[in-house]
Amino acid sequence: MISFSFCRSFQVALLTVGSALAFSSCSDKPDAAQTLPYYGERDVRPRADGGPADTIFAAIPTFTLTNQEGQTITNQTFAGKVYIADFFFASCPSICPKMQSEMLRVYEQYKDNPQVVFLSHTIDPAHDSIPVLRDYAERLGIKDASRWHFATAPHDTIFRLAPRYFAAAQKDSTVAGGYAHSGAFALVDSDRHIRGVYDGMVKEKVDQLIKDLPVLLREEAAKQKKAQ
Amino acid sequence: MKPRIQPILVLRALAVLAGGASVVGCFSNRQNEGAKLYASHCSNCHGAAGEGLQRLIPPLAGADYLVKNRSGLACLVRKGMQGPLIVNGVDYNQVMPAADTHLTDSQITNILNFVQTSWGNKGEIFTIREVSEQLRGCGASDGQ
Numbered sequence: 001m002i003s004f005s006f007c008r009s010f011q012v013a014l015l016t017v018g019s020a021l022a023f024s025s026c027s028d029k030p031d032a033a034q035t036l037p038y039y040g041e042r043d044v045r046p047r048a049d050g051g052p053a054d055t056i057f058a059a060i061p062t063f064t065l066t067n068q069e070g071q072t073i074t075n076q077t078f079a080g081k082v083y084i085a086d087f088f089f090a091s092c093p094s095i096c097p098k099m100q101s102e103m104l105r106v107y108e109q110y111k112d113n114p115q116v117v118f119l120s121h122t123i124d125p126a127h128d129s130i131p132v133l134r135d136y137a138e139r140l141g142i143k144d145a146s147r148w149h150f151a152t153a154p155h156d157t158i159f160r161l162a163p164r165y166f167a168a169a170q171k172d173s174t175v176a177g178g179y180a181h182s183g184a185f186a187l188v189d190s191d192r193h194i195r196g197v198y199d200g201m202v203k204e205k206v207d208q209l210i211k212d213l214p215v216l217l218r219e220e221a222a223k224q225k226k227a228q
Numbered sequence: 229m230k231p232r233i234q235p236i237l238v239l240r241a242l243a244v245l246a247g248g249a250s251v252v253g254c255f256s257n258r259q260n261e262g263a264k265l266y267a268s269h270c271s272n273c274h275g276a277a278g279e280g281l282q283r284l285i286p287p288l289a290g291a292d293y294l295v296k297n298r299s300g301l302a303c304l305v306r307k308g309m310q311g312p313l314i315v316n317g318v319d320y321n322q323v324m325p326a327a328d329t330h331l332t333d334s335q336i337t338n339i340l341n342f343v344q345t346s347w348g349n350k351g352e353i354f355t356i357r358e359v360s361e362q363l364r365g366c367g368a369s370d371g372q
Contacts, residue, residue, distance in 0.1 A: 090322075091322075091323055095272060097272055097273045097281050097284065097285055098271075098272040098273070100281070100284075101275070101281045104281075104282070135321075136284070138283075139282055139283035139284045139320075139322075140281070140282050140283075140284055141282045141283070
């Protein structure tokens with residue numbers, strides 16, 4: 001059973017993500033020069049020519065998912081865009097409705113900006129078939145799947161991806177066959193790096209995400225200008 | 229205006245803190261218990277202001293369902309519900325699970341009365357007797 005462990009383990013998961021969250025909440029003041037931090041492990045590689053070492057930031061691995069319209073979505077779907085990812089399931093009895101209503105709040109602010117895309121992964125692919133996901137999206141008021149993907153994939157794919165988004169979806173040994181995961185929202189840049197992790201259950205954290213988005217979009221705009 | 233701590237407010241705050249034990253606190257404490265239980269058992273889904281969530285979760289604020297189905301509310305809270313239903317002319321079709329920890333008859337009474345009197349709702353108050361009777365009707369009263 002997925003449902004109950006979900007709620008209980010949430011707090012534990014929060015503690016884990018906690019340190020990362022503290023990071024972003026310090027940078028409260030809007031500041032033109034501000035940049036968002038990089039999350040996850042980094043690798044410093046000395047350069048063969050003896051120049052300054054390159055820092056390689058953790059990145060989301062390649063993935064193939066299917067969205068509520070049955071379309072295949074991959075990393076390429078998000079090329080040149082930033083996206084916000086979370087993990088949920090349609091029949092979730094505890095934190096998901098609150099999470100998705102917070103996500104909806106972010107969506108409402110950016111729905112006219114095609115540079116910002118939303119990606120909700122189901123952690124219950126056995127129940128959340130494509131018609132179930134489509135019905136869920138429609139009931140949430142999302143008509144355009146290319147703006148907010150409700151995605152499914154084989155169980156193992158999802159559970160391998162979740163920790164890469166700091167969403168800590170895993171088996172929960174306290175409940176037979178149960179799963180645990182947090183209500184984290186991850187902000188991903190166009191190079192697949194995580195630039196923010198926010199507790200989707202806490203309005204103030206989600207407000208921070210709404211404030212961080214323009215900072216990242218400015219950085220993306222500068223990057224594209226440089227590439228031209 | 230300079231923020232100043234007003235003795236009356238402090239007293240009131242203390243009274244609220246002291247809460248349950250005193251006789252005077254009895255009614256407001258029940259209100260309080262209803263509000264607390266609502267926050268821990270219902271608000272993640274139905275929203276802090278009973279607003280619901282789009283067409284996924286029906287509202288409790290201003291819901292015609294509460295008036296039309298008064299006699300079924302206690303069992304609904306204890307056992308949850310699923311299948312299509314219409315609230316204020318909008319159709320819903322999800323699952324509301326039974327509460328994840330056991331709620332006593334009196335706790336259900338307090339939650340329902342909180343719902344009946346919040347966010348502009350002016351529903352008729354439930355007595356614990358009425359709630360226990362409803363629950364007996366679906367074989368789920370615990371007599372507490």
